[in-house]
Amino acid sequence: MNTTNLPVAVIGAGPIGLITALGLVSHGVPVVVFEAGDDLSGETRAGTILTRTLEVLDRYGALEPVLAASLRIDEIGELDRATGTSTGSVLTSALAGETRFPFVINVPQHELEPVLAAVLEERAPGALRMRHRLVDFEQHDDGVTLHLSTPDGNVEVAAAYVLACDGGRSTVRERLGVEVSGHTLEQRYMLVDLVCDLDVGNPRDYPYLAYFGDREEWMVLVRQPHCWRFVFPLDPGRPAPESDELRDKARHFIGEVDELKVLGSNVYTVHHRVASSWRRDRVFLMGDAAHLITPMWALGLNTGVLDASNLPWRLAWVYRGWASEKLLEGYETEQAPLAVNGSAEMAEAARAVMDRRLESVAGWSDAMTRTLLGVRLGDSSLVREPGPPRVGDRVPDLRVFGLRGAVHLHELCRDSFVGLHLTDARRRPPFGPDPAGLRQVVVSRWDAPHDSGLRDRAYFDPGSSVRERLGLGDVAVLLRPDGHVAFVEPWTARSWCNVRDQYLREVCLEG
Template sequence: MNTLPVAVIGAGPIGLITALGLVAHGVPVVVFEAGDDLSAETKAGTILSRTLEVLDRYDALGPVLEASLRLDEIGELDRATGTSTGSVLTSALAGETRFPFVVNIPQHELEPVLAAVLEERAPGALRMRHRLVDFSQHSSGVTLQLSTPDGPVSAEAAYVLGCDGGRSTVRERLGVPVTGHTLEQRYVLVDLVCDLDVGNPRDYPYLAYFGDREEWMVLVRQPHCWRFVFPLSGPEPSADELRDKALRFIGEVDELKVLGSNVYTVHHRVAERWRDSRVFLLGDAAHLITPMWALGLNTGVLDASNLPWRLAWVYRGWASPAILEGYEREQKPVAVNGSGELAEAARAVMDRRLESVAGWSDAMTRTLLGVRLSDSTMVRAPGPLQVGDRVPDLRVFGPRGPVHLHELCRDSFVALHVTDARRRPVLRDLDGLRQVVVSRWDAPHDSGLRDRAYFDPGATVRERLGDVAVLLRPDAHVAHIEPWTAESCQHIRNRYLQEVCLEG
């Protein structure tokens, strides 16, 4: 195993989550952050279900949930009348995920939670006041030049992951152009303290989109305040003007205090290349996506879900370095087309040019549970499981009790053979691949399958997936699926070797 660490540049949410992913897979990591402190700005505030699943896989979800506000309704309201035009109820996804909800937590409260988990798992990995100046690549790694309060220092890394935001130094040093467009319209985000629960009850959903052709608004209930987001025309408003704007939406209240605000420009801009040999771009360094519908941070987390396991397989010698090429190939279409499509839909709904429809498909789409890798759309409709889909996190029962499909593949490729355990299918593993049987008939004790058999009472998995063999990746996406036959075990082994680029 390579002993040099992976260097993550930037300690924003994407950098910290990426680092936690590397730690979860046993890869040494160091995070270099230019600032004296973590972000204090009022930024991204909603974490979607797919991101919750990633945090759970990286053993970081508990502390984030403790600091967050959970909600199971994304409300759509007409600005003029204040009436609901339909809500996306995430409870419709109770059969899809262990987390059929989203959470609200502002970025300046999220980052310290993630940093604390990283310090617990990898003490000393986060290096504040280390600003990247330059780097040079060579055959065995990357040499970084950094500035610190104590003077310049150099560091060696096996790979460099640029998670340093829209003005990425890593991207600039690589000379990678960014293409796309910037919207003329700016948005303003303001955090306010007011009582909308007791003294002035409004009963708004904790995440409410007030659509209007003239003046729309997003209302977000944060753990300690309310957040308002709306389009800005003209100069940056004063605190009094922000207060008056909020009151025009919610009506008069007893008291309202402005905590802080942030004016930002909306982009849909994507780096032309996300990789240069041992250096990668993630999050805003790779793609600037409108934060509407919480697409900014959560699209970046999809990057942080895809790359760490690939690096782990290379570190362990289980995969060829060619496996790293799949990162950009899969994630770029998600950002360019998928998130772009949703961003345009979000603006159309807010401008009342498009009606939002509430249902299972909308819940899957809005929580990013419906993401299919390498796809040009994030809008998901019911249908059979396909390669690139995230597998539903269905419950089965192992020898000692319940377990979910995502738990089975946390740090391994897993092949699910959905068939009859009584027939004793022959299953053989490889480094990084575990093959198991999922059956509504529990494996007999003399079958030789007790340690790799998962009981499926009521054939829930079989009803959902069919009589199939499914190869799942460590990020819970489907790498291969075929009707089950006696030859499926060997087919899966061959497909796994192709996935990790050890066989053509």
């Protein structure tokens, strides 16, 4: 097999599989997605997408249609269930200086998946193969052979790599023999979608995402584009309520309303389980196949999207010959601690807040944490405190000006490593040729003179706003294609060489 001519096979066309496929397409990597079902998911499932996921969708060219199908939210409300009074809100407007998307959105999974699939079809026609069920696979030194069951019989497909996005009961994980450890909560979650008028006939003025905490029985209220969603706990062993009981339960939370119509419901078993290994040679586990995290605080889907942000660019660098295979080891090294520790700690905090065992706080740090903008690779933390960005942090998506107008830092590094040299462009900082996959630029409040030789490398920073926000002084910063900081050092005349050498170390080539 010659992997340079083979696609990456994604198993499963849920949100993580589709977003991962879009990431590969955006990096020019051939991809095919195999989905066992006749149709995409029709179940009442995940419904809130956090800011960090919006940034990933933007990077992969899929944000605009997702926003069109969604409701935008600038407040994550917390209320006391017994009194209906606010106990505080996380206001995402506090993030206006950090991101182009200072909000979260609500869109149910069964409405999100067709949007993602349509974008994939537009950008990679025929990449999504429905009714293709994975039966087995064999790995080789230079590829993977997949055995699939289809309506037309069994087929074999050759792939360079296999990405398992096939959920908590992953066939791929089972075939690999990978163990899963953790625990399952005795308490289950009941989710029900209801049509009711809380805007005009029975105005309530609830936030579009509201957590009603209570020691006895909490509830989450989510405004979806076409309905209201209620989530509440079910005691162990209790059967799922019927429609009449669900309507009564909703009235118990929100009071009398004119009419309630049940659209659908689902009962979730709540897990915190993580695979013991996320990679075996050319096969990778992603999303629920690698980690089952409570959906509270939208941690399930959005933790999976962090996987879909991390792996595609690594595969692209290997495909292009810009990196060694060793670069792929960083996927599990960085993502597993976030699931095992970061998301797990947030899940426990979420349950404690809902059970009134812990008070939540509101402010910039809470907004960063609750939107996953606080993700820090390397130490598994999702909690972001004010201060200069460190290695592993997501860099703020700040605005600078190129020769054609405004551009943001995340746009600069969308398909490249970028070395930012925050220093005086008038002093002609030395640059040389960069290796493939790296672009180095100068960011300065002094526009590069026309005779400096830096015009195509210079970005104007009026008032040194980027420099001030980063709080690092004259520095060189290496950014990865996923927007995370890979290297920081005080700026010197050797910084171009140092950033280049660090890039080569990052992609596991000799520096």
